[in-house]
Amino acid sequence: MEGLIELGRQDMDPSRRGVLGAGLFSVALTIPGWPDVLGRMEAFKTGRATRIGMPEVDMVIDMTAKVSELVDLFGGRHTRPMAAAFMVNTVADYLGADASDDVRKAMMAAASDLSYLTGYMAVDEGLHGLAQRYYVKALELAGASGDHLTYCRTLRGMSVQAVDLGHGPKAMDLADAAAAASPAAGPRLRAFIAGQQAHAAAQTGDRTGAFRYLREAEAAIDRAESRGKTVGRYDPAALNYHISQVRYELGDTTGSIEAMQQADRLRHSVYRRIRVQRRGTLAERQLKVGHLEAACETWTSALDEWPMVQSGRADDRMRTMVELIRPHTKNAHARALYEQARTVLPASMH
Template sequence: MPKGQPNEGLARLLDEADWTYRQLSAAVNRIGAERGLLLTYDESSVKHWLNGAMPRRNVRPVIVEALARRIGRPITLEEAGLGASPAMTGLEVAAPEHDLNTIEGLLDTGRADMDPSRRAVLTTALYSATLAVPGFGEADETLDRLEHQAAGRTVRIGPGDVAVVRSMTDKIADILDELGGAHARPMAAAFIVNSVASYLRADGPEAVKNDMRAAASDLVYLTGWMAMYERAHGLGQRYYRQALGLAKAANDQVTYCRTLRGMALQAANLRHANKALELADSAAEAAPSAGPRLLAFLRGQQAHGAALVGDQQLAFSRLTETEAALSRADNRRDAIGGYDQAAYFFHQSAVLYALGDVPGSITAMKASNRVRPPMEKQGNAHANGLLAQRQFEVGHIEAACATWNVFLDDYAALSSSRADEHFEIMRRRIRPYLKNARVRELNERAREMARQKAAA
């Protein structure tokens, strides 16, 4: 679009969205906050854009995503009159499927995540709520692409190499639980770049190659989970989609549906209720013959999705199915994507909170905390952060302070963006209540911890 001319493309999309200037500006501000941008646009800003003023480069994808979410289909920068689309590096817009379903695409993501100078940009990549997710049985070219890139290979892999990837994935999951994603995710990215990509290019028996793709998919799924947990939602979505491609190439329905379930949780965290339910249902459909533990894992997420869209009857029905499935499972708990009593009560708490039953959600979260393994510091910190906020919400200030003190016990050892967010919320919530002795004690402890974290 020539400079200074009215932006007809943006005007057409605004009409299609049936939005006022105020509604578009509010959506842009809200979505900008998802990627760490503090935006304060209003109706006059939209008027300037429509008259031909070009928004800042890092804001243009946000405008496009706002319109895409409203209209319900992908939209390009060109269509919105906001310039040519940048190179698909995963730093500004969602990467196309052909990049995600290649070894080079996975390497690009991993290399950027390893590099601290690039990671700061990568973690602000924008989450897209309009991406379609193909069904597990739908034909695609993922395997052909992987095989093509491995043509002419001379290195061979065996079952021992697959075991290495599985073992490293479990160990990274343990580090995540104990120390937080800020330590664990760069390790995962480095292992993907330095080892896993080479394994995926190697030759070997077909069964071993499939096992390697499945193992790689598990690791990439975990890395996406960590990115999501660290509020790097665009990056997390990119890893998730790469995990889906590897799972399909391996014909691994279990990891495929686990990944879709992770994507459903991500959508729920970002308050995309309909997308959260759609992805949770897609995850369940991808695993029609799932065992009882995986079935519980999937039904629990469906219950949360149903609650987010306000379907109380379906939400409680799914919770009942979750409990029944879990009662049939053995006592084994997978390191990656496991489901246990703590997870069930956490889902119950999420469902009750989404339906407006805050006291009930508090009771369920306490039950979850009682049965969660104490070594899961990151999970405990997140659960206690939510519990304290809900206790505070119903006026139980001293109980909230007690829970926040337990949260701080775990937070001291963690390097986690989500735990940082809980810490910031705590300090903000208690500030008006410093006349309360328990609040003052908590505030003083928080100030000291903030000084320690800053000096570390």
């Protein structure tokens, strides 16, 4: 627990963020297996005057859900320090408070989910070493609480981080570990894991495996959707995103564009941060196949929403946009986009 508190305190301190962010993603990171983390953090100091119950657990769960909504709408630049402060000032005290065994395990599970989300926000800012530290703490807390599903979701998140950085073999190992660790996963989580396995397999050049995992993801999401509207972050839009990534990794840029457009149509009204990032990626691919005006239209829609998003990855897409569009400013559409970017984006981004 002390390691988690210190990590959160450092993350809250602006003077330390450069140091924290300097830690790069490590493909050699040792990932504790489920038997290794099971019960590892049971030695929390208890016996304080404070005693907690399920209302405190529910509050942490609800707070994490609210932070997650804010991240998807606006990005993690401002919400991550808020999450770290909540972890240090509230959750840490709850973890050390007197409680029944059931409540203590439930609180550790809730803290695991918060640690995972905070790591996810660090990824969004490009602080990959910091993200890995949060992810490992999430694994340890999941093991302490016996929460297989959060352990699995965290491994999946680590695989997403790895594949986005181009570490295909590591991403595949992590995705496979997530699949092996989730015997009780419902169809929606199973679909997410299979989609992630497909992306990682494609990045390693395993075409057969990639399409096999995509078929598994499609079958699982069909089962999940047939059960009606449920709470879950993996939906047909996310599946189409994975289809797009697989096709792109395997050299089918046109097919990847079609799948990304379908994902955008399905998720048009929600998740502004993701929408800005992925429209930026879509435009890059449209330009790659020579569709300059279509790319400009897509980039314009992303740029219009960019001011409402505080996200390092969204910033990266805008910087790339400026670099790619600058050589095409003799075209009226490209020139209009370039001038809009110079007006909207800070000078450091163009």
